[in-house]
Amino acid sequence: MVRFFKGKPLVLGGLRFTIDPLLPVVMVMLAWLLSERYYPQLIDFEPRWVYWVLGISSTVLLIFSIIIHELGHAVAARKLNVPIERIHLFLFGGMAELRHRPLRPSDELLISLSGPMASLILALLLWPFMLLLKPYFFVEFHVVQFILYVNLLLALFNMIPVYPLDGGRSLRAMFWKYTDNYFRASVNMYRTGSMIIGLIFLAGLVDFMLFDNGWSVWMGLLALYLAYTAYSARNELIQQPGLQDLILNVDPDQKPKQIVERLKMREDSFLERSIIPVMTDERFTAVIYGKEISKVSPDAIDLEQYYRVPVLGDYVEISDESSFFKDIRFTAEYIPVLSNGVLKGICNAHELRFWLLEQHKNQDIFLTG
Secondary structure (H helix, E strand, C coil): CECECCCECEEECCEEEEECCCHHHHHHHHHHHHHHHHHHHHCCCCCHHHHHHHHHHHHHHHHHHHHHHHHHHHHHHHHCCCCEEEEEEECCEEEEEECCCCCCHHHHHHHHHHHHHHHHHHHHHHHHHHHHHCCCCHHHHHHHHHHHHHHHHHHHHHCCCCCCCHHHHHHHHHHHHHHCCHHHHHHHHHHHHHHHHHHHHHHHHHHHHHHCCCHHHHHHHHHHHHHHHHHHCHHHHHCCCCHHHHEEECCCCCCHHHHHHHHHCCCCCCCCCEEEEEEECCEEEEEEEHHHHCCCCHHHCCHHHHCECCCCCCCEECCCHHHCCCCCCCCCCEEEEEECCEEEEEEEHHHHHHHHHHHHHCCCCCCCC
16 A cells, blocks of 8 residues: 555545555556547547646546545445545555444445445536536536546446445345344345356356347456456455454453553554453453553553543443443443453454344354355
8 A cells, every 4th residue: 555644644534545556557557548549539630738638637537536436435434433444545446444344234235325326426416517518618528528427437337236346235235134134144145246247247148149249348357357356355245253253362361561562563553542451360450541551661651550440331241232232332442352251352342242243143144165
């Protein structure tokens, strides 16, 4: 990923933006194609520099359209109190990465649909502007027309019901609502997406054998791309994690100082986003908020002065549903996990809550192979 401003990601409006290192290369290639191939076929007798201005401006506006699409997801997620980890721009699009899963199928459906809706709204806003330009500004008209088509394509392509596209996420949300089980809905989505990819490939094969009108190549390429993206996301859909997969194990006999030093060795800001458990005679007696000590060395301070009495939201007790029900607001992202008072480790609070709530619904969702 490319980072900005002395190693830090670009942050706008509280949202982190990162880009794939190869995206600028793709932008240059696209600008060249538009400038040397696309616009010269539409517009005659213009100087070469005009085509390059059109190609570069169209490329920039295309990236802007992708950002608007992802901001649609981000705005909806924020309205539903689902934090966004970052907006990442990569070679063939973008992704608004959620920090944790939505707890309700309706939330996932709204977040998934908001991106295509943002693209459709932008296309509708461009339509009258394009009509106004056509009689008087023929060159500019073609740029606006191109961006309008791009946004329509973004909306329609992303609504193909194959995961991880928005259409696949939307259909998974509907399966989730119907089955009342997230993991079963994910498996159903994987099977449905595979069937849809197969039908697209079959349609391309039929077109090639019977009609040969050129659509077979495009349908074949589409099927291959969808198959690649679906396979890349396969594990997310069909593998249900176990409890131990979610927990960073912590020895109950470890001192708080040892735990702090261990968390400092992990990724940036991990300690700041964590709560450290304090065990006394194998009893959970206190917590330390990582954000209060993340900027100082544990050797330079007396950690006991940072001990706090644990309250709801500071920890998850697996045997007590009141510690992780939907309305609980967790104090930190990573918090202690206990089972009948015994410390199990530290875990992403939202992922563990999601897993526990799903386990209470059903225990038999596994797919092998």
